[in-house]
Structure formats: C-alpha cells, structure tokens
Amino acid sequence: MYTAGRRQLVELLLKHGRPASVPELLKNRARLTQSSTYRNLADLEAVGIIHKVAGSDDHARYELNEDLIGHHHHLICDKCGSIDDFEVGSSTERELERVLQSAAKSARFVVTGHRLDAIGVCANCQKNSARTAR
Ligand SMILES: [Zn+2]
Numbered sequence: 001m002y003t004a005g006r007r008q009l010v011e012l013l014l015k016h017g018r019p020a021s022v023p024e025l026l027k028n029r030a031r032l033t034q035s036s037t038y039r040n041l042a043d044l045e046a047v048g049i050i051h052k053v054a055g056s057d058d059h060a061r062y063e064l065n066e067d068l069i070g071h072h073h074h075l076i077c078d079k080c081g082s083i084d085d086f087e088v089g090s091s092t093e094r095e096l097e098r099v100l101q102s103a104a105k106s107a108r109f110v111v112t113g114h115r116l117d118a119i120g121v122c123a124n125c126q127k128n129s130a131r132t133a134r
C-alpha cells in the first residue's frame, strides 16, 4: 500500500537528487519520526521502488531505482562518505558495455547491464585538506 508516509519519502528522495541517509532525510523535518522512516524505507525497498547504495562508510543510503530516475553512476568520497550521482554520454555507455562484454566473454557470461561507482576524494574534502596543509 502506498501510504502518505511512503509517498513523502519518495518525494524527498526525488528532491534530494542523490543517495540519502536517514539523518539526511530527517533533517529539518520534525514530523517524520525515525522509526516510521526506517519502516517505510524497508517497505519501499521490499517492493522495489528504492534500493540501498553501498558507500565508503557504515551509513545506509537509499535512492530510487533506475527505472524511476534513469541509469547513472556514483562518485563516492573515501574521506567523508558522501555519494553523488553522475552520468556519462551514450557513446561512453556503449563503450563501457563493449569493454564489459568482452571481459566477460571468457566466462561465457552475457552482460545485460552494469553498475559503476568511482571511489575518490570529493571537492569539499580536497578543499579542507588544502586548508589544513597550509
Ligand atoms: Zn568528501
């Protein structure tokens, strides 16, 4: 059942525009309780509307599935754990598929899709480390 609470979470995730943790979803929203948020996220995950995004820390982050928000990749910061979405052009997507398919050939595996996350240091953390190095 698509309750008001679940609909609100879907709208929040859409507005957030990148994977969101529970504290991020609850920020400035006094009327959302933590327990109902966790319950609604679990329900939305069970029916395949959202999924967890694996990051570089222990915080669970959620985003809407690709059939709702489109195919994309992630930039995961190793220092602060932030996750951003990014997209590449269709020719790069085709090149990725080609490389993956040829790599999987020896295993007689047929590639039908991919997930690609880049790990690194976000612009914010680069700025902060430049400041402390001075
Ligand atoms: Zn960072």
Ligand SMILES: [Zn+2]
Binding pocket: 018, 019, 063, 072, 073, 074, 084, 085
């Ligand atoms: Zn994403």
